[in-house]
Amino acid sequence: xxxxxxxxxxxxxxxxxxxxxxxxxxxxxxxxxxxxxxxxxxxxxxxxxxxxxxxxxxxxxxxxxxxxxxxxxxxxxxxxxxxxxxxxxxxxxxxxxxxxxxxxxxxxx
Amino acid sequence: xxxxxxxxxxxxxxxxxxxxxxxxxxxxxxxxxxxxxxxxxxxxxxxxxxxxxxxxxxxxxxxxxxxxxxxxxxxxxxxxxxxxxxxxxxxxxxxxxxxxxxxxxxxxxxxxxxx
Numbered sequence: 001x002x003x004x005x006x007x008x009x010x011x012x013x014x015x016x017x018x019x020x021x022x023x024x025x026x027x028x029x030x031x032x033x034x035x036x037x038x039x040x041x042x043x044x045x046x047x048x049x050x051x052x053x054x055x056x057x058x059x060x061x062x063x064x065x066x067x068x069x070x071x072x073x074x075x076x077x078x079x080x081x082x083x084x085x086x087x088x089x090x091x092x093x094x095x096x097x098x099x100x101x102x103x104x105x106x107x108x109x
Numbered sequence: 110x111x112x113x114x115x116x117x118x119x120x121x122x123x124x125x126x127x128x129x130x131x132x133x134x135x136x137x138x139x140x141x142x143x144x145x146x147x148x149x150x151x152x153x154x155x156x157x158x159x160x161x162x163x164x165x166x167x168x169x170x171x172x173x174x175x176x177x178x179x180x181x182x183x184x185x186x187x188x189x190x191x192x193x194x195x196x197x198x199x200x201x202x203x204x205x206x207x208x209x210x211x212x213x214x215x216x217x218x219x220x221x222x223x224x
Contacts (some may be wrong), residue, residue, distance in 0.1 A: 006151075009149075030210065031212075033212050033213070035215075037133070040217075040218075042215030042216055042217050042218050043152075043216070045212045045213075048211070075173070088151065088152065090213070095156070095158075095159055097140075097201075097213055099151050099152040099153075099154075100151060101149065101151035102151045
């Protein structure tokens with residue numbers, strides 16, 4: 001099936017730094033979603049994007065739906081220790097929902 | 110409260126002993142799916158269902174079965190579990206708007222160990 005290429009795989013950053021991660025695909029998606037997973041929990045939705053070119057913010061998080069509908073990025077500004085976790089991108093089509101492999105974020109105080 | 114409920118949360122079983130992991134959602138969502146999560150591989154889709162009595166294979170369906178007799182329930186069945194099915198499993202549901210799957214809500218996961 002369609003694959004989502006998410007990068008980077010992991011990031012080790014200092015508290016206060018900005019973070020950027022992205023997902024690309026060879027296929028077009030109708031929506032792009034970004035999730036965060038904390039240890040022992042299921043993924044929780046952070047941002048949903050429904051239109052090509054859409055730029056959406058949720059607090060310190062900003063995400064964009066690529067104009068080609070084949071990519072998306074997520075930025076986190078001024079990271080804090082509770083941002084630690086695994087971030088997943090997901091793309092949906094008519095009958096499918098695909099996930100990237102995840103970006104594991106570590107924030108050092 | 111809107112939620113997806115999986116049971117059990119943890120399960121240790123022996124090879125070959127049939128088991129079922131239940132999943133129930135209270136949001137009247139059409140689309141439900143099962144994923145397994147393994148280190149470094151992210152979330153891989155096992156099966157999905159677009160509505161009652163409509164199911165289809167995902168990327169890694171071998172060794173699994175599902176059924177969707179009611180809209181709210183989507184159980185995952187392992188007829189003869191093997192050690193390579195040791196994993197963390199997630200059920201998810203989402204609403205469909207026209208031709209679009211909207212955001213998915215996840216259960217809390219089932220950690221399965223097959224010895």
